[in-house]
Amino acid sequence: MRNLEDELFPSTPGKVKIERAHAISRQFHRCFASTSTMFLWALFLIALTASYLSFQSFVDTSSKYFHASWGGMHWERQIRNSAQPRRQNGYSVLVTGASGFVGSHVSLALRRRGDGVVGLDNFNSYYDPSLKKARKALLSSHSIFIVEGDINDSRLLAKLFDVVPFTHVLHLAAQAGVRYAIENPASYVHSNIAGLVTLLEACKSADPQPSIVWASSSSVYGLNDKVPFSELDRTDQPASLYAATKKAGEEITHTYNHIYGLSITGLRFFTVYGPWGRPDMAYFSFTRNILQGKPITVYRGKNHVDLARDFTYIDDIVKGCLGALDTAEKSTGTGGKKRKPAQYRIYNLGNTSPVTVPNLVAILERHLKVKAKKNVVEMPGNGDVPFTHANISLARAELGYKPTTNLETGLKKFVKWYLSYYGYNPRGVRNL
Numbered sequence: 001m002r003n004l005e006d007e008l009f010p011s012t013p014g015k016v017k018i019e020r021a022h023a024i025s026r027q028f029h030r031c032f033a034s035t036s037t038m039f040l041w042a043l044f045l046i047a048l049t050a051s052y053l054s055f056q057s058f059v060d061t062s063s064k065y066f067h068a069s070w071g072g073m074h075w076e077r078q079i080r081n082s083a084q085p086r087r088q089n090g091y092s093v094l095v096t097g098a099s100g101f102v103g104s105h106v107s108l109a110l111r112r113r114g115d116g117v118v119g120l121d122n123f124n125s126y127y128d129p130s131l132k133k134a135r136k137a138l139l140s141s142h143s144i145f146i147v148e149g150d151i152n153d154s155r156l157l158a159k160l161f162d163v164v165p166f167t168h169v170l171h172l173a174a175q176a177g178v179r180y181a182i183e184n185p186a187s188y189v190h191s192n193i194a195g196l197v198t199l200l201e202a203c204k205s206a207d208p209q210p211s212i213v214w215a216s217s218s219s220v221y222g223l224n225d226k227v228p229f230s231e232l233d234r235t236d237q238p239a240s241l242y243a244a245t246k247k248a249g250e251e252i253t254h255t256y257n258h259i260y261g262l263s264i265t266g267l268r269f270f271t272v273y274g275p276w277g278r279p280d281m282a283y284f285s286f287t288r289n290i291l292q293g294k295p296i297t298v299y300r301g302k303n304h305v306d307l308a309r310d311f312t313y314i315d316d317i318v319k320g321c322l323g324a325l326d327t328a329e330k331s332t333g334t335g336g337k338k339r340k341p342a343q344y345r346i347y348n349l350g351n352t353s354p355v356t357v358p359n360l361v362a363i364l365e366r367h368l369k370v371k372a373k374k375n376v377v378e379m380p381g382n383g384d385v386p387f388t389h390a391n392i393s394l395a396r397a398e399l400g401y402k403p404t405t406n407l408e409t410g411l412k413k414f415v416k417w418y419l420s421y422y423g424y425n426p427r428g429v430r431n432l
């Protein structure tokens with residue numbers, strides 16, 4: 001039988017062979033000893049790495065739930081202060097999307113008349129978050145505190161309702177934009193459906209339950225061609241996923257009203273524009289491009305028919321929101337159970353005088369004193385509808401809603417704001 005020695009030194013003779021074999025054996029044991037030490041070290045390192053990784057995942061998971069940006073006594077004090085009404089029988093309103101266009105305007109209006117306001121906004125990057133931060137700074141200079149968080153965060157919502165017995169929720173947080181839904185459909189489901197349900201769940205469990213006023217959209221009329229659009233018209237032919245999620249929101253809110261007794265008012269906004277507006281909207285991006293000398297794309301409908309919108313000025317929309325809050329009845333549920341039927345309403349908030357897109361451009365050219373480079377193209381089939389036109393009889397009768405600003409005047413105010421905010425900076429970036 002061949003031994004190790006023979007294997008290693010097949011030709012080594014006698015004693016030398018034996019001594020060398022011992023030496024080899026010592027080496028082998030040393031080597032084996034060092035191998036097992038290495039093995040132990042390796043085991044130790046693996047264990048260390050594994051515990052580090054699981055610690056990391058614990059930190060990641062916990063940070064989801066114990067987010068550093070909210071919680072703590074100081075934070076709660078800020079929330080309570082901000083929610084405190086400064087007038088008799090004033091409201092405590094939770095405004096979602098408070099750093100958004102409509103949200104920031106209504107928050108300021110509520111604060112000015114002495115209501116308490118707490119904002120909630122996730123500051124997402126759908127459009128320049130620095131504009132949202134600037135709106136937040138404006139609100140904060142009026143003692144309005146905005147929580148940075150998402151409406152899908154049920155723990156955060158529960159905490160907010162724990163800290164403040166909100167009388168009202170003005171729900172304006174949403175994924176806006178009709179055409180962007182083609183690019184990012186999931187974000188519409190996330191914010192306009194999942195987020196809405198999370199918020200309603202929190203409202204239903206809150207004690208007391210708040211009254212809810214929320215932003216639906218003129219887009220729910222979709223392919224409806226009966227003008228002007230009335231709340232009684234059909235809304236089952238959406239032309240975009242955005243419209244479909246807003247319509248779904250109307251059905252979802254109805255369910256929560258029916259089962260849990262939440263008082264709910266949906267407002268169908270018609271193409272809202274004005275100072276501090278949304279850079280993704282046509283009037284805003286046209287202004288930027290015209291000032292930069294860049295071409296603008298003007299969509300045109302079938303048979304060369306111009307597209308038209310019932311453009312509605314922000315101050316009119318603010319009055320409509322306040323009218324809805326002021327006429328909202330209390331929710332009727334408690335402990336998650338309805339005690340009696342609660343109010344459920346839907347209103348158009350439009351201007352009632354549609355203007356074509358080429359006309360919008362002509363007004364901007366006049367106010368900016370610059371001629372636009374127009375690129376007129378067929379309307380792509382990406383969710384647009386040819387026209388919108390609101391019948392506002394119901395809102396007028398029940399909310400006292402009465403729009404007073406036409407597009408000419410409203411755009412003048414917008415341009416004035418645009419130039420003061422961005423300056424004449426041709427890159428459309430804010431001068432600080």
Ligand SMILES: O=C(O)[C@H]1O[C@H](OP(=O)(O)OP(=O)(O)OC[C@H]2O[C@@H](n3ccc(=O)[nH]c3=O)[C@H](O)[C@@H]2O)[C@H](O)[C@@H](O)[C@H]1O
Binds near residue numbers: 178219298299300357
């Ligand atoms: O009422 C609503 O519920 C919605 O209003 C708004 O949608 P819209 O009415 O589509 O406004 P907006 O994009 O300003 O386009 C205006 C017009 O310019 C045309 N348009 C647009 C872009 C362009 O590059 N060229 C162009 O011709 C375009 O074809 C259209 O005819 C909100 O964005 C939306 O979030 C929702 O609130």
